[in-house]
Amino acid sequence: MTSALANEADPYILPAPTPDSPVVLPQWISPGNTHPNSRYRDPVWSLAPLIDNPGTSLVAIHWKNCPASLRDEMKLVTWALINGERRPTFLRTKGLSARGRGSAPTMMQKYYEWFRLARWLHQRGISRLADCTEDQWRAYAGERRDEGISRVHAEMVFGYFTDLWVYDLLSARPAGISCPPWETEGIDDYLPAADGADTAENSTEPLDPQVLGPLLIWALRFVDDFAGDILAAWEEQRRLMDVAASNTATSASRTALKEYLLPLVNSGAPLPAAHVKGRLYLARDYVAAHTGATHAQIERLVTRYKIQDLVLERPAPCPLNVTVTGEIEGRPWREHISFGEATTLMQHLGTAAAIVIVYLTGMRPQEVQALRSGCCPDPDPTTDGTTGRHLIRSHHFKNVLDDNGNHASAGEVREVPWVAITPVVRAIRVLERMVPEGELLLSAAHHDVHRPGGKQHQGAIRRTSLNRRIESFTVWVNREAEVQGLTGQAIPEDPYGAIGMSRFRRTLAWHVARRPGGLIALAIQYGHMRTVLDTRTSSGYASRSRRGLHSVLDVETALAAADTAARFRDRAVAGEKISGPAARRAVTTAGQAPRFEGRLVPKTFAKKATAFLARDGVVLYDNPDAFLICAFKHDNALCEPEPGATAPRQYACKSGCGNTVRTDTHAHQLRSRADEIDELAGHVPGPIARKLQANASRLRETAATHDATAQTIEALT
Template sequence: MTTAPSTSGRLLPAPHSPVVPPQRAAGANAHLNSRFADDVWSLAPLIENPSTGTSSIHWRNCPEPFQAELRLLVWTLINKELRPTFLRERARTLRSRTSVAGTTTTVRVWMHLARWLTGRGLDTLADCDSGVLDAYATHLRERGGSRSSVAQALLALTRLWAFDELTARPVGIGRPPWDEHGVDDYLPAATTRGGENATEAIAETTMGPLLVWAMRMVDDLADDILAAWAEHQQVPVVAKATTPTETGLAALDAYTHRLDATGALVPVIRYRGRIVLARQYIAVLTGASMDQVNLYAKRGLTRAARLRPGPCPLRTPIRGTVHGQPWREAVNLDEAATLMRHLGTACFIVIAYLTGMRPGEVLGLHTGCCPNPPPEPDGNPGRHLIRGREFKTARDEDGNHLSRGTERALPWVAIAPVVNAIRVLERMVPDGHLLFDSRTHHFATVRPATGSLVAGAMVRRIEDFITWANTEAARHGLARETIPPDPHGRVASARFRRTLAWHIARRPGGLVALAIQYGHLRTTISAGYASRSRDGIHVLLDIETVRAVGDTVTGLHQHLEDGGGISGPAARRAIQAAARAPEFAGTVITATTARRYLANDDLLIYDNPHTLLMCVYKRDQALCHRDSAAATPTLDHCVAGCPNIARTDHHADHLRDRARALARKAAHLPVPLAQRLTTTAERLDALADRHHFDRQILQEGP
């Protein structure tokens, strides 16, 4: 590294000094290291997460008078660490070194400060004393940013002061007043929750058919698509290798005469936005050489293609079906790359939704991550486990973020659809590569990319997959399997994790209800996910569980206020819990508040629409947990006579409706089946009668 001494005895970077110190430059991106004098500084050498896109610092965004000062400060930020004594005296969340995302955010704040100072007629950070920083902090608070964004900016300015003291040529920036007197007075009022816990779940009406199409593509159509892609890859190879022969010329001549005589469509492909004659396809189809095809193209085949453009059906046999019917007559040469792209997207949807992994964890998986397990001692098949890396919470011994991530201490449990998706991906990428290797998954073009696809790219691919699936649904007459737009906007990759938590929390027994609904999957939390011990998703589950409880309690409160009634052994406890419904109103459910609510038996009411009852949960009385006192009930194991059962008027009405439906069905069935349905209908009617006999309502008066 070329450096120069300074008056302080510390070394100054020279114009050709690397921006990232060699010992921190990550393997695949180390060659992208910039030089101190460059107009753009690439931070790619610091990135080892395969699903993280590269980022850069553009010095054109920095006012000219401040460039020399900030270049040295940013170089120091990247090359040095905060002193341990500085860290011990401050917030525990402050780290000696920032992550790549933290570095870009910090530099963005520093450049914004420079532009603000320029507007006030200042041209050096030396004029940025405590009073100026106080005024800038007030400006940040009053311009309408969130509390977290302002706090992040003030932390970046604290780093500016700290790293100025570490540079070889300190400017003399003043100490931020919030570092001395506290930050609260400089922050806007707290607002609603943010981050992952604020992510909206994908609507059931959207997630249901989306999952169906994703699993259909993985389970039913993948073999056809992979075979078609293999044939597609061979077309240019075979075409270029074919030598001119009389036999090939005769076949080509006969083929063109047949096209002219019948007026048949001429095979074309789309190339760079234009429709052109599929010359390589015709060469392979007839056995002619490319020179021979080019000769016939000039003799009129190209003109015929413009007049009568047609498909290029591949010879790959179609074995996949949609509702028992072949999903294609043939795969077209021109659509093979698009179908491969959609197949990769379908695999991502299945893995991300049915495991609860974060997007970066899915995109960071390699081939071989889910080996076939040995059989259990009893001879039953073993459980598939996915071994991968976690990135968001990865820290080194000093608490600094590790871009390369760390190996998960506990593997993910993989259910059958997930294993199928991984096996499909392993057929798509070379052995030893990332399952979503960026070079491989750009099928239509060749890109010199490293790492995996990034989460932002998956959002676009999911949108394209939805468009394709809706086109297929219309073509097959499957209006009920059309994927409607989600009311909360784009189906971002991070939303699958939230959606899984939503469905587990709001479906009896934590069943992945959408998959069950379509007959593909039946697995419970305990059997398939072990989710309450899995890297953070238990936090989302707790939050969604408490939100569901809040909705149930609030609904019961309104029902009772409107004169509705409730019955059952837990009716009185349900009324008492409903009286506390206002506690949920306006409360932001965080991980902390969720744990507090779940620890309070007096508030926990779970609606169970499948068995038409409510569970007013008391751990020590629950018959669904005979051997343990679990934090939440197992609603698909409700036991008649449980002391936790309660029913409202709505439940009783639904009992009557179900009884009438069974009675009508029994009238058209043979006697043994009819008797069984009649007995069930009578039992449901008896439960409704019992409700109205035992029904309790709110008493008037104090």
């Protein structure tokens, strides 16, 4: 009775579950979540009732993975994890980011570690959690630490073990597991030594420019040039498949089939073939649609005349009745689209559209996965008759909390919409033609083109699947580039690994910060993005206030500026002379600028980067297209930066600006570029040649001015 009264008085203690108790209690399931709820007695517990994010995999707990001797106790504490809330008194000891409840994926991470511990205990003959004493905690922590995990990962894992103790105390029948010793002694002595490789730091590398350039070119080709042909071919292919499926076996259909196939068999002519899972087969649906025969009739004929062997020897494409209008390099990109090929092209079209959106918006992958048809309506005309910007209204998920301060799986509609530039709008319009109205643009069910009408998947295509599709897209592009004679547009391997959805956001910031003149495709679009990003207004691009892509851009810009200062300092120390109205300011700045070693970026660096860039007049920006360094001072700038901008509009650099700095290296580059222009001028018509030669002369004059006015670093300090 005393225990019952204590439990009743303590709102954090959960009631004891029965075999029929739901795995997820009703109060934790959102009204729109329709996923089936498991029962306590079930061998598999689905956590889908806790998942409302369309980009999150529907995970489940499989109790067969837990040792039988510890299963009952682990079920109770895991049920407490799913339905309980950690006490506020405990959370106050864990910092501001600690939450009473976590997300389903986080619960799964804890469950994996708990089961791993359970198997370790079972191997040592321990069959009760209460027997996991301080000695066992120390031994297991030492083994887990020595497995090669990083310091930050180890701290997270040991926190999961602390939660095993915490949630056990929330159970109506606690198993009595002891408090891990690091909770009283401190955790430092249990962690691996810091080695600078912790995964909690942002070590995601941007895509190499030589990779991103052709990848983006081909993605835009699909969206802008190929989409109409592919969608029309897909519709025609589905029509033929529907016709084939509705055929009825008759003597007339059998006769038509023989009259169609047997002359091809007997004459040695090629036979209609299609690829299925990478292998050639007789295009049965194509043949059925053109003859009225059923699959059974076709199969009997194939077996009787051994047609499958003949197909492998002499396959023929099956052209769809669709006129190809798209072009590549000024010529049609296909004579026709074949039956079966439309399936592959549809998958690549969806992948291409996703690449365009994720890269040219700066969205996180899960934000792209949450986009729905209708998210980017055409803007209404403004009062002056011009057309406003396209805005994307959708959900974001990172750090979104419910009214109780816990993780909200469904996210929330972003207060400030994303601004969509033209290529993004086109990509969205293509995806809207691929899914029903109001559906997720990357709906897994509608993008499973290899099995139309088959198993209906939940939510959006998962990130791992999107990553595999990008790899497949790259393989197709490289094969097509060779066929089209465009080997210079093939996509090379990235030096830092596979192309994945998570790398595009970092890459956008990298290229805006470091390739302002556009050394890869869409230079104008990069310039447009930089302009919008610099406004820092409430309608800013891809951000909520100063968060979102602004912080990523600030990090990349700060790193780029520090690299510029370091190179400038090294050149000056090596004896190069310096010219320009901001030369003295640049020398002082370079002497004080930090030098960043390596590529790891701590999470705390974003605020430091913003503060670093806000120092008007003492930040150096490289502009390789203008052959200069800009010691950006807002009031001096002739590039007309937006009010409050902390970086120049490098693509709008103007001569005579008071922020200009040049070194001997820049002068050499100016002359080299002038020589290249002169060589080009010798191969073009007269009027164009004269303009090019005038441009080359201006570059040489700029180099000569540098030579006449440049000073050493000693003279400037």
